[in-house]
Amino acid sequence: MSDRIRAHYLIETPYSLERAAEVMAGEQSCGTFTRLAGETDELREQHGARVEHIKPLESVEAPSLPTPAPPAGSGRPRYRRARVTLSWPLANLGPSLPTLVATVAGNLFELKEFSALKLLDLELPAPFAAAYPGPQFGIAGTRELTGIAERPLIGTIIKPSVGLSPSATAEVVRELVEGGIDFIKDDELQANGPHNPLKARVDAVMPVIREHAERTGRRVMYAFNITGDLDEMREHHDYVVAAGGSCVMAALNAVGLAGVTHLRRHCQVALHGHRAGWGMFSRSPHLGMSFVAYQKLWRLAGVDHIHVNGLRNKFSEEDASVIASARTCLTPMFAPPSPGCEVMPVFSSGQTADQAVDTYRALDSTDLIFCAGGGIMAHPDGIGAGVHSLRQAWEAAVAGIELDDYAREHRQLARALETFRR
């Protein structure tokens, strides 16, 4: 790969595609609205962003985002769509993630020449892999921390999301670990509120997990949500480590890239990335950022797990998009000898035993965390049965057996399907 940064966009513009692409390139490198004395040809050649490729797509009658009309005289505008690739010399910014974001996803979203602009993908030169830590544990490390060699980690989210006391949380954890759960996470809303402070939660939860591990040898991973200010996150991380925990969680968009990178450099356990707020990037097809681009930033910053929704989720994301997101987490970001930075996708949101087989068929991998909240906790025969129903569903998936066939001999699965199938 060259020492240039490449970014791929979907654009829509009432101007010519060539002109629009040049405006993007100028705005995000050495241009302004008028050519300046210092802007020599040599400087443009060395530091200007370059339009690498334009692939015209369809045109539409109306602008997808509110956009000032182009100057009169050009007739009623049509809005042309295209895929555009720009590139920048690494010398402009160096391998800096925050400056990368300001460069590839900065002012250009506001340009009036565009009635749609979405960042689709990023290709980063190897110096980024050298400058950033990337995932510390990733897929293999997470399996090692939990002792689960091949199957997906069956996980859950403490519910109700907020409102439980530390001791009530520990009671739920006790039922979960006894039920055979592999992974538990705090809700993204539950961090360090006065009704359930992080340290009190660690104090209540970790003895349950430690005692269970000593008794059974099973090391359940609990992702404590340490989202907060930076000193607070470091202190809470250390508290989790001292208590024998193996994972901390951060709400990525809320903490931000510099904070997560800093946390990662300090971190001794798995770093679970929650993407709360992701809808702001993703809900519009005409604005924002694809998950392919987004997750590369967080993988470099160093998360080990990242959320991807799940099939038939309670949100608006379609199944194909969920699977594409999970697959991109498993795809190397850099060619050897740089690390691939693969991370574990976390399936979550409205997940129950019912989605396991379809998830496996679509992804063709068990390198994932499969989280069900209500899908475990609301199982009619209790939490343990909820966990078993998911284990059974994944056994069926990997064995290539239809869920309904497997359910005939597996009561918890049968009851889950009865209850949760919609």
Next chain:
Amino acid sequence: MSDRIRAHYLIETPYSLERAAEVMAGEQSCGTFTRLAGETDELREQHGARVEHIKPLESVEAPSLPTPAPPAGSGRPRYRRARVTLSWPLANLGPSLPTLVATVAGNLFELKEFSALKLLDLELPAPFAAAYPGPQFGIAGTRELTGIAERPLIGTIIKPSVGLSPSATAEVVRELVEGGIDFIKDDELQANGPHNPLKARVDAVMPVIREHAERTGRRVMYAFNITGDLDEMREHHDYVVAAGGSCVMAALNAVGLAGVTHLRRHCQVALHGHRAGWGMFSRSPHLGMSFVAYQKLWRLAGVDHIHVNGLRNKFSEEDASVIASARTCLTPMFAPPSPGCEVMPVFSSGQTADQAVDTYRALDSTDLIFCAGGGIMAHPDGIGAGVHSLRQAWEAAVAGIELDDYAREHRQLARALETFRR
């Protein structure tokens, strides 16, 4: 103000407004898709988000964002719009900015019940003002640092944005300070790239600014763009301070909330907030966050200045929106005895002498930084004339004189209007 957090939203939904608002409240507090054993009435009463107000607006035929159709049988759906106010007890999260973001701007954007969802405003209880530093210098402090008592600070952005060497940057700075500029900033693309490393830039630029200050008593503020990883930002901040600088700049969205808060707690000089990437929050009327809500987060985190575009800017933002943004920066966030956290709005993007009078008329304040890049650097008579043209334009504005009248006796202004009026 009560100890509840309130957030105002614009929503659009094919469901009843009451049901939709309850889904938001449930998702962002103690709900999941099915009611759980632990979710007692008492827990819901104490920790559930509350729907405070629903103000129905118009309906539309088609969803504004792609949304799965509601279940069949309800006929062809109409999409109802409303303003909705939710509230949360502070006990759920405590005064934590990152957890606030995960709560008021988290998963809810993805909910399939909504074909539009935008955060319009936030009301935060006083404990947030106690927990966060807020602006260290703000308006009065920025005036003190620069010695400019009443008029706007006339500012510029180093252009070309990237590509100049440190010494070439210092040459531009020399012309600017001799021309009478008050404020200079790095471009958001120019942070610590190998072709112009931050320290080398400080070494080249600060002697020019110091020498000018010693000679004239005028303390020009240079906002060095220290955007980067956290340790790098702290080190660069210290370097700027040691060189006698009075301002550092960070690209807010790229660094993130925890990083900016941490930087502010360390910071000894004015903190200039650049909102590169803001278009992702703002371009869609149906998704994202208003600037009113957005800037409250960064004011609490502690920026002293924040960008608001400018009238007739090169971006897609309309003038009324620009003025509303600037006004909200000048509006106290908390009632006494908590601090108001007012910050200086930064007008920028395609600004020239031509916009001064209209800006003053619309805002009725001179508490702002008025930045022109090309509008100074591309003045036909040079940089000094560009600076003078802006000073003259603001003199006219404050004196209530029409620009064209004032231009008759002020040559630099006249030449600027000839050149830049579009």
